[in-house]
Amino acid sequence: GQNIDQPTEMTATEGAIVQINCTYQTSGFNGLFWYQQHAGEAPTFLSYNVLDGLEEKGRFSSFLSRSKGYSYLLLKELQMKDSASYLCAVTPGWGKLQFGAGTQVVVTP
């Protein structure tokens, strides 16, 4: 079967670092995406990993280990505007995505 797990909620203070873990078991794997979704808005693309290792993009980094079926999204120097839901999604190919339930990140002053 297909399973993508991520924590339901995480809370951190402004300026801190938060790491959102995602584990997956899927019948096919052709890459892993992270999306950000603010309340009432559409998800927007953050990162894509297909090879093992760390991809850094400003304050956000994403890591992938294919052998462990594991990824994380690292948010550094947290800002209030980072309060949002973060969605982990695996692509088996053909343009399709399989989403986890999302992790709600709450940033406090």
Place this chain on the structure above:
Amino acid sequence: DVKVTQSSRYLVKRTGEKVFLECVQDMDHENMFWYRQDPGLGLRLIYFSYDVKMKEKGDIPEGYSVSREKKERFSLILESASTNQTSMYLCASNLSGEGSYNEQFFGPGTRLTVL
């Protein structure tokens, strides 16, 4: 600027009504998708289309149908709306192919309430 638009942000319908949700993209994407999003369940794929007049069932197609007569437009149809179809509906599109080109672009969503 890439854009996916949906016909309504909010919609209220009665049980048994036929409901049409429209999605239009201006990026000449081959693939289009319909999801529903519910608290604690994430985005679940209802149907997708990889070409005009082509469609494939996603994970939860029961109670829904779709239509793609033109490349830029993908419609979701609730044949007879029921209260358990109250949800946020999101449309997305992307290019066919692999790699980061799989990035899906999402519309703003339609919050449908069935009374």
